[in-house]
Amino acid sequence: MxxxxxxxxxxxxxxxxxxxxxxxxxxxxYELERQVLQKLFEQIRSTQKSVMDFACGTGRWTRVLERHCKETLGVDVSAQMVAAAREKCSKAEFIVTDITSDNVDSRLCHRKFDVVTAFRFYKNAEEPLRRTVTEAIPKYLKNDGLFIFDLHLNTFSFMGMLACIIRSLRLYRPLGLTNLTVRTISLHTIRELFKNSPLEIIDYYGMGLLPGRSNFTILPAKPLYKLESFFTRRKVLRNISYNIIVVAGKTKCQ
Ligand SMILES: C[S@@+](CC[C@H](N)C(=O)[O-])C[C@H]1O[C@@H](n2cnc3c(N)ncnc32)[C@H](O)[C@@H]1O
Known part of the structure; x- marks a missing residue:
């Protein structure tokens, strides 16, 4: 098993x-995602909005969000990650808690936000955790709020398909990779997760058409960013991008 x-x-x-x-x-x-988020935040006038950065980790996004939003809360179950996040942020508030548990921190349980984010979370989370997080998020989202998250190894991207081949041939051990490294996720998985939830996908954006991973890229940073940014902005071939940002909203009020 x-x-x-x-x-x-x-x-x-x-x-x-x-x-x-x-x-x-x-x-x-990250830079391609930032470009998309900047536009989105301008559209929703984020400086008047509250955001919860779920699974904030070391604050990679929390520090961006606190510059764009009126009120920013970082939430993570790991005290070590939150300690690192606090050092990077000047305005954001942080709570160490597991939003899927029965004992969510009392400072969080009755709050609702205009935006909830979850970056680099869904792909690696195991199926039951993906499900319980998807059940919990709507509790913290206002009825007209947005849930913005990413899928950082899309199954149908070039690298995603390579990962699937490596996984099915059980080559990850000989290649020095872990089970987690070759785990992929797709929009289809998200649609399945959302089936029993008040959440629905409103829009999505793709980042990273050319093959790349960790410190491997096939072009130098500047020309690569220019090229990829063109595809991201125009939503060209977004279904086969390495990374997908999903913007979701609530269909049914809770
Ligand atoms: C890969 S990190 C992502 C950090 C950050 N969002 C980023 O993009 O750099 C995933 C984070 O999810 C957190 N996490 C996992 N399950 C969680 C849960 N049930 N409640 C809160 N945080 C959780 C982990 O502690 C970890 O810090």
Whole structure:
């Protein structure tokens, strides 16, 4: 039987995570996502809005969000990750809690936000955790609020398909990779998760058409960003991009 990881308890080493996010391809995707978010935030007049950065980790996005939003809360189950996030942020508030538990921190349980974000979460989370988080998020989202999250290894991208081949041939061990590295996710999975939820996909954007991973990119950073940014802005081939940002809203009021 496949032994799945418990994604709630993986993150103890904030420095190792920050090192990973400084790699070339992760930075490229981050910059492309930032461009999309900037536009979205202008459209919704985010300076008047509140945001909860769920699974905030070391605050990679919380520090961006606090510059764009009136009120920013970072939430994560890992005290080590939140400690690193606090150092990067000047305005944001933080709560260490598991939003899927029966004992959610009392400072959070009755709050609702205009925007909830979840970056680099869904792809790696095991199926039951994906489900319980999807059940919990609407409780914290206003009826006209937006849930914005990303899928950071789309099954139907070039790298996603390569990961699927490596996984099905069980080549990840000989290649020095983990089960988690070759886990992929698609919009189809999200649509399935949303079936029993008040959430629905409103729009989505793609980032990263050319192959790349960690510190491997096939072009230098500047020309690569220019090219990829063209595709992202025009939503060209977004279904086969490495990363997808999903913008979701509530269909039924809760
Ligand atoms: C890969 S990190 C993402 C960090 C950050 N969002 C980013 O994009 O850099 C995933 C985070 O999810 C957190 N996490 C996992 N399960 C959680 C849960 N049930 N409630 C709150 N945080 C959770 C982990 O502790 C970890 O910090």
């Amino acid at each position: 496949r032994q799945d990881i418990d994604y709630r308890n993986v993150f103890k080493d904030a420095e190792a995570y920050d090192t990973l996010t400084r790699s070339k391809h992760v930075r490229l995707i």
